[in-house]
Amino acid sequence: MKNISVCGIDCAKCPFMLDKKCEGCRIVAPQGKCVWGGTCDTHDCAVNQGLNHCGQCKNFPCEQLINIGKSENPEGNGIEIQNLRDLLEEGK
Secondary structure: OOOEOOOOOEHHHOHHHHOOOOOOHHHHHHHOOOOOOOOOHHHHHHHHOOOOOHHHOOOOOOHHHHHHHHHOOOOOOOHHHHHHHHHHHOOO
């Protein structure tokens, strides 16, 4: 399985991780050390609900997740949502 972030970004394709500026949100976000500073609301939303990733949320895909796909996704618009759907199909 790919290393998929809570919001569905494939960490292996993320420029922040490739440039060694990030260890992945599952490691840095709980510590409040996101590469852009502060915390990640999307990560916190999923974790506070006891979810492993946003794909498990009853509101998936929510507006917050869709907006991340438009602004942050290094893979291209919408692929993070498909990554999360793939995780659900794999039972993860």
